[in-house]
Amino acid sequence: xxxxxxxxxxxxxxxxxxxxxxxxxxxxxxxxxxxxxxxxxxxxxxxxxxxxxxxxxxxxxxxxxxxxxxxxxxxxxxxxxxxxxxxxxxxxxxxxxxxxxxxxxxxxxxxxxxxxxxxxxxxxxxxxxxxxxxxxxxxxxxxxxxxxxxxxxxxxxxxxxxxxxxxxxxxxxxxxxxxxxxxxxxxxxxxxxxxxxxxxxxxxxxxxxxxxxxxxxxxxxxxxxxxxxxxxxxxxxxxxxxxxxxxxxxxxxxxxxxxxxxxxxxxxxxxxxxxxxxxxxxxxxxxxxxxxxxxxxxxxxxxxxxxxxxxxxxxxxxxxxxxxxxxxxxxx
Amino acid sequence: xxxxxxxxxxxxxxxxxxxxxxxxxxxxxxxxxxxxxxxxxxxxxxxxxxxxxxxxxxxxxxxxxxxxxxxxxxxxxxxxxxxxxxxxxxxxxxxxxxxxxxxxxxxxxxxxxxxxxxxxxxxxxxxxxxxxxxxxxxxxxxxxxxxxxxxxxxxxxxxxxxxxxxxxxxxxxxxxxxxxxxxxxxxxxxxxxxxxxxxxxxxxxxxxxxxxxxxxxxxxxxxxxxxxxxxxxxxxxxxxxxxxxxxxxxxxxxxxxxxxxxxxxxxxxxxxxxxxxxxxxxxxxxxxxxxxxxxxxxxxxxxxxxxxxxxxxxxxxxxxxxxxxxxxxxxxxxxxxxxxxxxxxxxxxxxxxxxxxxxxxxxxxxxxxxxxxxxxxxxxxxxxxxxxxx
Numbered sequence: 001x002x003x004x005x006x007x008x009x010x011x012x013x014x015x016x017x018x019x020x021x022x023x024x025x026x027x028x029x030x031x032x033x034x035x036x037x038x039x040x041x042x043x044x045x046x047x048x049x050x051x052x053x054x055x056x057x058x059x060x061x062x063x064x065x066x067x068x069x070x071x072x073x074x075x076x077x078x079x080x081x082x083x084x085x086x087x088x089x090x091x092x093x094x095x096x097x098x099x100x101x102x103x104x105x106x107x108x109x110x111x112x113x114x115x116x117x118x119x120x121x122x123x124x125x126x127x128x129x130x131x132x133x134x135x136x137x138x139x140x141x142x143x144x145x146x147x148x149x150x151x152x153x154x155x156x157x158x159x160x161x162x163x164x165x166x167x168x169x170x171x172x173x174x175x176x177x178x179x180x181x182x183x184x185x186x187x188x189x190x191x192x193x194x195x196x197x198x199x200x201x202x203x204x205x206x207x208x209x210x211x212x213x214x215x216x217x218x219x220x221x222x223x224x225x226x227x228x229x230x231x232x233x234x235x236x237x238x239x240x241x242x243x244x245x246x247x248x249x250x251x252x253x254x255x256x257x258x259x260x261x262x263x264x265x266x267x268x269x270x271x272x273x274x275x276x277x278x279x280x281x282x283x284x285x286x287x288x289x290x291x292x293x294x295x296x297x298x299x300x301x302x303x304x305x306x307x308x309x310x311x312x313x314x315x316x317x318x319x320x321x322x323x324x325x326x327x328x329x330x331x332x
Numbered sequence: 333x334x335x336x337x338x339x340x341x342x343x344x345x346x347x348x349x350x351x352x353x354x355x356x357x358x359x360x361x362x363x364x365x366x367x368x369x370x371x372x373x374x375x376x377x378x379x380x381x382x383x384x385x386x387x388x389x390x391x392x393x394x395x396x397x398x399x400x401x402x403x404x405x406x407x408x409x410x411x412x413x414x415x416x417x418x419x420x421x422x423x424x425x426x427x428x429x430x431x432x433x434x435x436x437x438x439x440x441x442x443x444x445x446x447x448x449x450x451x452x453x454x455x456x457x458x459x460x461x462x463x464x465x466x467x468x469x470x471x472x473x474x475x476x477x478x479x480x481x482x483x484x485x486x487x488x489x490x491x492x493x494x495x496x497x498x499x500x501x502x503x504x505x506x507x508x509x510x511x512x513x514x515x516x517x518x519x520x521x522x523x524x525x526x527x528x529x530x531x532x533x534x535x536x537x538x539x540x541x542x543x544x545x546x547x548x549x550x551x552x553x554x555x556x557x558x559x560x561x562x563x564x565x566x567x568x569x570x571x572x573x574x575x576x577x578x579x580x581x582x583x584x585x586x587x588x589x590x591x592x593x594x595x596x597x598x599x600x601x602x603x604x605x606x607x608x609x610x611x612x613x614x615x616x617x618x619x620x621x622x623x624x625x626x627x628x629x630x631x632x633x634x635x636x637x638x639x640x641x642x643x644x645x646x647x648x649x650x651x652x653x654x655x656x657x658x659x660x661x662x663x664x665x666x667x668x669x670x671x672x673x674x675x676x677x678x679x680x681x682x683x684x685x686x687x688x689x690x691x692x693x694x695x696x697x698x699x700x701x702x703x704x705x706x707x708x709x710x711x712x713x714x715x716x717x718x719x720x721x722x
Contacts, residue, residue: 255473255497286473286497325496 002185008178010152011041011117013186014159015079019049022077025163028055028064029081029117038083039119039178065091065116069098072114077163085120085134085172092137099168100143111166115159121212121262122310123175128298131306133263138170139240139272145169146240147193148211152182154237157190165193172239174212194238196246202232205256205323208247208273210236213260213311220260220316229324231258239269247273248280255286256323262310265293292319334389334414336404342371342378343644348398350525351405352377356388359416362408369405372525376647377640382408387415470495477501526608526640537669541696544667545704548687549712551658553719555683563627566602567615570654571626572714573678574598574618577652580707583676584651587697601650602630603668604637611637612671614650653677658688665689675699676707 005013019025026049027042033056036043046054057064061082068078082088088095095116103112122131138146145167149155155173162169191197199214200221209217214235221231232250236242251257257277259270270291277289295309339349349371356368367379368388386408393405409415468485470478474495478485481504489499512518523531551565554572558565577583577598585594598619601612613633615626636642651674657663658680665681668691675698681689690711692704699707 255471283472283476286471 001187002183004181005152005156005184006178007149007152007155007173007180007182008040008043010156010182010184011159011173012043012045013184014156014163015042016045016048017186018077018160018163019045019053022163024075025077025079026053026055026071027079027081028057028068030057030059030064030083032056032081037081039173039175041081041117041178061087061090062092062094065094066098068114068116069094069102069112072099072112072168073102073110077113077115079115079117079159079163082116082118084130084175085118086130086132088116088118088134088170091116095138095144095168095170096141100141103167104143112168113163113166114168115162115171116169117159117171117173119173119175119178121174121176122294122299122306125301125303125306127301131299133261133268133294135172135239135263136268136272138172139269141240143168144240145194145238146172147238148172148174149237150174150177150209150211150214150235152180152184154235156184156186158193158237161190161193172211176212177215180215194241194243196234196236196238196243198232198246198250199235200231200233202230203254204229204231205258205320206232206234206247206250206254207258207260207316207320208234208236209260210239210269211262213262216311216313216316217260219313220320223313223317224320227321229320231320242273242276244276244280247277251277251281252284255284257281257285257289258316258319258323259289259291259293260311260316261291261293263294264296265291266296268293287323287325290319290323292316334407334409335386337368337380337383337406337408339371339399339401339403339405340380341401342373345644346373346401348400349373350398351393351395353395354388354392354406355379358388358390358392359412360388361412362386362388373644376526376642376644378643380405384408386410387412389415389417468495470500471497473497474500478503524608526611530610533671534669536672540670540672542670542693543696543701543704544691544693545701545708546665546689546691547705547708547712549690549708550686550715550719551680551688551690552683552686554715557719557721561623563623564630565658566654566656567623567627567630568718569656569678569680569715570600570602570615570618571623572711572718573652573654574600575714576707576710578619579710580703582699582703583707585698586651586673586675587695592698595651597651599649599651601647601653601671601674603653603655604634606638606640608640611640611642611647612650612653613637613642613647648673650674654680656680658682665691667691667693669693670695676704678711 032042033046033054065080068080071078099112099114102110120133138144147158149158162171199218207217217233221233224231259273261268261270270293274289292311292315300306352370352372354369356362362382364384366382368382369380370377371380389407389409399405470485474497477497477500483500483503488503489495554568555565558568584598585592597617599614599616600618601614604611653674655668661682663682666679668677668679670677670693675695677693679691694704
């Protein structure tokens with residue numbers, strides 16, 4: 001059954017279905033109850049499931065995330081909403097030292113069916129402390145899974161898969177995507193949680209993006225196609241683990257890779273992707289792997305500067321052209 | 333359980349092997365040590381043997397693909413049912429660089445330019461590529477393509493920009509200047525690894541400073557003797573050479589940068605024509621072992637050489653070579669290129685009257701003209717002694 005849903009509606013639908021299906025599923029966080037969530041993801045759930053299963057918490061990220069860890073330890077399936085990834089820094093101990101470590105340190109006695117839903121990314125003029133991405137911090141934590149849905153359909157699928165998974169998962173939503181619309185088939189069989197998807201087939205280069213940059217990459221590919229450059233676009237969908245097989249198969253076909261990330265270039269997700277592709281695809285690379293990334297600066301508040309500090313579609317197009325080079329362009 | 337069958341390293345120098353034939357088919361029982369497949373190495377076709385009992389299971393790599401040593405070519409299953417069960421993991425991709433890469437199903441535009449031309453490997457020329465790698469900036473993919481297509485990287489692209497795959501493709505489609513330019517239309521056929529190995533060995537010998545001395549030797553009597561005792565003429569000639577070498581050990585030595593390497597056994601290779609080209613089976617210790625034993629061994633080697641079952645150990649390491657074109661009555665005399673690892677090679681022409689013209693090609697770093705003349709004198713004496721039944 002396919003219907004057009006906003007990204008937040010798809011998440012809402014997924015949470016609703018999972019809470020209805022399994023009594024051990026509950027959600028907690030700031031303003032998730034009466035208010036319905038800062039981005040409306042829990043809208044209507046408080047009325048439907050009651051205050052025990054949709055719990056408002058004080059502004060105490062490490063405490064309520066720790067509460068989620070504890071609940072997961074005793075068999076619940078908590079969905080913790082942290083208002084933005086910037087505040088997840090306060091909950092870092094519960095996430096990194098608690099959720100990610102306990103399954104290992106207990107020798108597998110305690111699974112950790114915990115979902116941490118957290119909006120991230122640069123929205124519009126929220127200033128440096130509220131416009132961080134930080135995915136590389138969580139990618140660097142063994143034991144933690146990081147999923148990055150870019151479409152309402154993936155948001156729907158991946159939240160449901162995350163709730164059903166026994167692993168601790170950070171579901172990194174993007175603030176700009178909450179009000180994007182797309183078809184959602186609530187009955188279709190989802191691909192595996194951490195599988196990357198080729199959003200557009202191509203032959204001249206591979207553009208790898210995730211979350212919002214996967215959408216930008218597709219826009220850029222449409223631009224490039226007008227010049228005869230056929231870019232293959234991969235939406236990673238997951239940053240931990242990363243589906244290397246899909247990436248390598250594409251790069252071995254196109255011989256060129258361009259990575260687009262909104263996070264800062266230095267030690268970001270793109271660095272990991274570029275390094276691994278260089279290791280696995282070295283002999284089929286016809287040009288150095290390139291990155292289009294956010295600048296290594298705190299995000300400016302000024303709207304024009306803010307927009308210029310993160311990848312724009314025109315940046316991706318320009319980088320793709322440069323990567324292809326004048327000769328190939330002529331040949332194309 | 334299914335276990336991988338890796339491409340074995342069948343010789344010291346083997347990095348890839350071309351799958352010639354599957355001896356067994358999927359689901360067929362195989363015993364430990366039994367041949368499963370035939371693989372063409374750098375010079376011979378050899379068997380891949382089963383490492384334990386089981387059933388051959390797919391997916392098997394297709395025939396005629398080149399596979400890197402260690403890559404999986406197929407599987408061994410414990411039971412027949414398992415062997416024939418649903419397709420398992422994909423068997424090895426063709427070796428890097430790929431030889432028969434299927435064109436990706438992609439747009440019509442420039443994908444064609446990124447595929448190797450059908451006449452892929454012209455002369456494999458590792459030397460220029462290696463030399464170029466010191467100074468030429470090229471992408472890893474351009475480099476691997478250049479190696480696969482035998483393109484000289486220094487001649488691809490421009491002097492300033494790095495070489496990309498498209499430059500290599502362009503260079504691959506232009507004939508080498510001077511060699512084919514201006515001539516008639518041509519097609520390029522990939523050398524068998526056997527012929528290519530010979531070609532490379534011959535090129536490697538170009539640096540040897542050689543001279544030749546020709547003498548007439550009384551071969552007619554030796555041929556009669558060979559018929560009488562039912563040995564191969566070439567075996568008797570090799571024996572005579574070996575006995576002569578004992579008196580002139582320099583002909584068993586080679587030049588190395590550190591000094592002359594004296595070898596304490598005379599191992600003689602005799603050039604043999606096979607369907608694919610030249611092969612040189614080696615008889616060991618020709619001076620000292622009994623002739624009947626050598627004769628049996630020679631017959632076995634000849635058989636292996638003709639069916640290309642000969643192993644690298646059986647065709648390498650000779651200290652002296654013999655080449656005989658005496659079966660062609662019109663061949664007055666000829667000379668040969670001394671392969672690396674030997675100081676001299678004897679080329680035998682057709683018998684005219686009682687004698688035949690025999691040319692000794694020598695490495696001048698090891699032996700001189702006088703040595704060669706004395707060697708040929710001794711050889712005449714040894715031939716006569718052998719013919720007399722010594």
